[in-house]
Amino acid sequence: MTTTAVKEERVITFGDVFGRDAGGIIVLLVLFGAMTLLSDQFLTGDNLANLARQVAIFGIIAIGQLLVILTAGIDLSVGSVLGLSGCVTAELLAGGVPIPVAILGGLAVAVIAGLINGLLVAFAGLPPFIVTLGMLGIARGVVLVFTNASTIQPLPDAFGEIANGSLIGVPNLLWLFAVVAIVTAFVLRRTVFGRYIYAIGSNPESARLAGVPVKRVLVAVYAIAGLLAGVGGVLFTSRLNAGIPTAGTGYELNAIAACVIGGASLFGAKGGAFGAAAGALIVATLNNGGNLLAVNAFYLQIIIGLLILVAVSFDQWQGRRSR
Amino acid sequence: MSPYVELRNVSKAFGPVWALTDVHLELYPGEVNCLAGENGAGKSTLIKILTGAHQRDAGDYLIDGREVGNPTPAQARQAGIGVVYQELSLLPDLSVAENLLMGRLPNRRGITRPRELRRQATAMLERVDQGHLDPDTPVAELSLAVRQLVEIAKVLGQNPKVLIFDEPTTALSETETAALLGRIKGLRDDGHAIMYVSHHLEEMFEIGDRVTVLRDGKFAASGPMRDYDHDSLIATMVGRKIESLYPASSRTIGEPRLVVEGLRPAGVHSGQIDFTVRRGEILGVAGLLGSGRTELLRAIFGADPIAAGRIGIDGVEVKPGNPRTAVRAGVGLLTEDRKQLGLMLELAIRENASIAQLPQISRLSLVDTKAERSTVDRYLGGLRLRAKSWEQPVSSLSGGNQQKVLLARWLATRAKVLLFDEPTKGVDVGAKSEIYTVIGDLAAEGLAVIVVSSYLPEVLGLADRVLVMREGLVAGELTASEATEEAVLHLASTGGSK
Incomplete structure (x- = not known):
């Protein structure tokens, strides 16, 4: 059997640990190093906790977005669903419902929105862009109607503790973000479901003919993206301790940007959870660092835009070389 | 009479595999030459060499008696080689007229001239007796048989001397096939040199004046169609013993x-x-x-x-x-x-x-x-x-x-x-x-x-x-x-x- 594959030597490399997500993490480390050198306020406990709070909510919905992008789809509704679930939770709390029930209520609404997206994509065969564009409008409209476009407060202080508290010195929000990223990374790499997501993103027809339950997986993916947007909504409401009807506006584009900067391909099957998390951190670190260095916020927008173009060009260039 | 197109000793390899070796082909004006051969015999490669899509590795390619070197597809088209492809090359969402004149839409400083477009398109359609067809119809609304005619009209618009038909009847019904074959005879009588490629032997006997047979990438025979009948043509196409590539069948067959x-x-x-x-x-x-x-x-x-x-x-x-x-x-x-x-x-x-x-x-x-x-x-x-x-x-x-x-x-x-x-x-x-x-x-x-x-x-x-x-x-x-x-x-x- 001399012609079979040569047994690889098992030297654990950086790439083994982070797999398909390695690129974004390297950029992130470089960025952290640069910021530490440029500003002595950057690597302080206060600032890092601040950074963590800024990134967590947006990072969690970016990971939901990533799952959808891996199937070669897109979810434009995550920002609106975030706003919807946050306000549903707030409304329930304001009506005197116990906190856990109110949170479940908010999450349930978000999952339902995700399920509707998934069913329309998988069974009606509508393009994800269109389906979720519709949901973007519907979810936002529903929030504005039932809140009358006004902020819902006051909410119980205990509820505010969820997003503003911390555990062993680390903000709760960061814990949650880490848990979501780690669990998703595990699901993507080690479970059958995760494998099916990549297979569908690569070639849905091939996957179907290999016995993959394509439609069920798609519905589940959109439902999970909805769920994570719901988690984001609950946390957003908790952090401000108020239900804001316009919360999450424009987050869908930030989430897509985080995925792309983290190495995901909008054509599907390329990218990973740590990559998306790193992408979210890169964007947040740029914003945070920009503030510390007193860089005009408008320039930061330009920089983030350029970063997306560079990330995608790099990906294209690499793809062309390997093909 | 001399052939309009002639290939002599043409060979073509893909990596180590010879797709064609020492192939001859002559296409005469006013004659239909059928290209016969099994799948993998090299018919598609031969067509691609004629149209300039592939470059041959050896041999001569003469058009009108002159060696043409390695023509690009555009040069081959210029020299009068037109192909009606097996897979239709029309854009289904555009109109018939736009498809017919794509690449040279009549315009004045970049602004199209719809009336002129329709006039030219109708003139082209008349050459295939489809002058009654509204040139504004989207191609997607036409039947496959009519699309095939539009495709032919498009190729005729380049005023080709040679027309190559690659499996044109695959998607057509029997009556549509008969009509198409009649149309091809008409084009032949107009003096076009025609190469007809098909798997269907009856069609070849119906339309062919001459037949060229390829077998495993090699030139097997060429001669007047009337020298062949069904059996002798198949025998010429096959003409080979099955090699011992295949496993011995000493299996026990069960339930x-x-x-x-x-x-x-x-x-x-x-x-x-x-x-x-x-x-x-x-x-x-x-x-x-x-x-x-x-x-x-x-x-x-x-x-x-x-x-x-x-x-x-x-x-x-x-x-x-x-x-x-x-x-x-x-x-x-x-x-x-x-x-x-x-x-x-x-x-x-x-x-x-x-x-x-x-x-x-x-x-x-x-x-x-x-x-x-x-x-x-x-x-x-x-x-x-x-x-x-x-x-x-x-x-x-x-x-x-x-x-x-x-x-x-x-x-x-x-x-x-x-x-x-x-x-x-x-x-x-x-x-x-x-x-x-x-x-x-x-x-x-x-x-x-x-x-x-x-x-x-x-x-x-x-x-x-x-x-x-x-x-x-x-x-x-x-x-x-x-x-x-x-x-x-x-x-x-x-x-x-x-």
Whole structure:
């Protein structure tokens, strides 16, 4: 059997640990190093906790977005669903419902929105862009109607503790973000479901003919993206301790940007959870660092835009070389 | 009279494989030259050399008596070579007129002139007697036969001296075919030199003045059509002994494994298909392009819904119309189009090989990566796949090795029934014989195997029994001893009634 594959030597490399997500993490480390050198306020406990709070909510919905992008789809509704679930939770709390029930209520609404997206994509065969564009409008409209476009407060202080508290010195929000990223990374790499997501993103027809339950997986993916947007909504409401009807506006584009900067391909099957998390951190670190260095916020927008173009060009260039 | 186009001793290689060697071709004005040959005989390559899509490696290419070197497609078109392609090249969402004049739309400083566009388009359509057609109609609304005429009108618009028809009747009904053949005769009488490529022998006899036969990339014969009859033409096309590429058929054939009863694939309006494949048996399925071979496999595998019928494996009925249930019941399908319908190009070899087996090697939906690695090692290793690592993307493999990855996918599921659709398409000769050996071994292990192929020697070399398909149904069944290329071709093209 001399012609079979040569047994690889098992030297654990950086790439083994982070797999398909390695690129974004390297950029992130470089960025952290640069910021530490440029500003002595950057690597302080206060600032890092601040950074963590800024990134967590947006990072969690970016990971939901990533799952959808891996199937070669897109979810434009995550920002609106975030706003919807946050306000549903707030409304329930304001009506005197116990906190856990109110949170479940908010999450349930978000999952339902995700399920509707998934069913329309998988069974009606509508393009994800269109389906979720519709949901973007519907979810936002529903929030504005039932809140009358006004902020819902006051909410119980205990509820505010969820997003503003911390555990062993680390903000709760960061814990949650880490848990979501780690669990998703595990699901993507080690479970059958995760494998099916990549297979569908690569070639849905091939996957179907290999016995993959394509439609069920798609519905589940959109439902999970909805769920994570719901988690984001609950946390957003908790952090401000108020239900804001316009919360999450424009987050869908930030989430897509985080995925792309983290190495995901909008054509599907390329990218990973740590990559998306790193992408979210890169964007947040740029914003945070920009503030510390007193860089005009408008320039930061330009920089983030350029970063997306560079990330995608790099990906294209690499793809062309390997093909 | 001298030929308008002449090829002398033309050869063409793709890597180590010679697709054409020492081929001659002469096309005379006012004459239809039919190009005959089996699949893989080199007809498409020859057309591509004429149109400049491929560069020949040796030989002369003369147009109007002058050597033209290696023309680009644009130069070939300029020199008067026009092709009506098998796959229509029209843009379905644009109008007939826009399609006809695409690339040279009448305009004034970039602004199109709709009236002029319509006038020119109608003039072009009149050349194929379609002057009544509204040139603003989107092409998608036309029948295939009319599209074919529009396609011809488009090619005629370039004022070609030579017209090449590549399988023009594949999608046409009998009356439409007759009309098209009449039209081609008209073009011939106008003085065009015509090359007609088809699998259908009757059409060649109907229209051909001369025939050029290719066999295995070599020039076999050329002469006036009237010197040939049905049998002698087939004999010239085949003219070869089956090589010992194929495994010896010393298998024991056992109990029925796959039973198909009353099957009617979707899109077939009447009739039914019944057959049985036994343990250890290889059933070959032959038939012309579009005769329903692939559709039969897809129906058995559940890839397409079926109109009627029952499918049983080892006595257990399998619910049709869902590949997932078919995979669970032990059916595997190796599709003809590996890139579109088989591989997941972005993913690694390992992931491609294990995808169908994941439910079997996972516990609580966690993939047992050790079991995955070892089965991939076992099956891909057993197929002698040459790769640096199972982690490299499957897109980096050659066609033959990609086919092995797909084969390993189904071996890993311990499939009971394997369906092969054109298993050696795009595979080089070395890998071909390996794949044949594997197919033989699988049958010997007790699997029921179905092999669909357009390459007749392959079907005949592998199969214990041959089903011949025609118009979506089984036209006849031949045992290995009855199955000669002649017998299969007769059944496939005339349904047995010669």
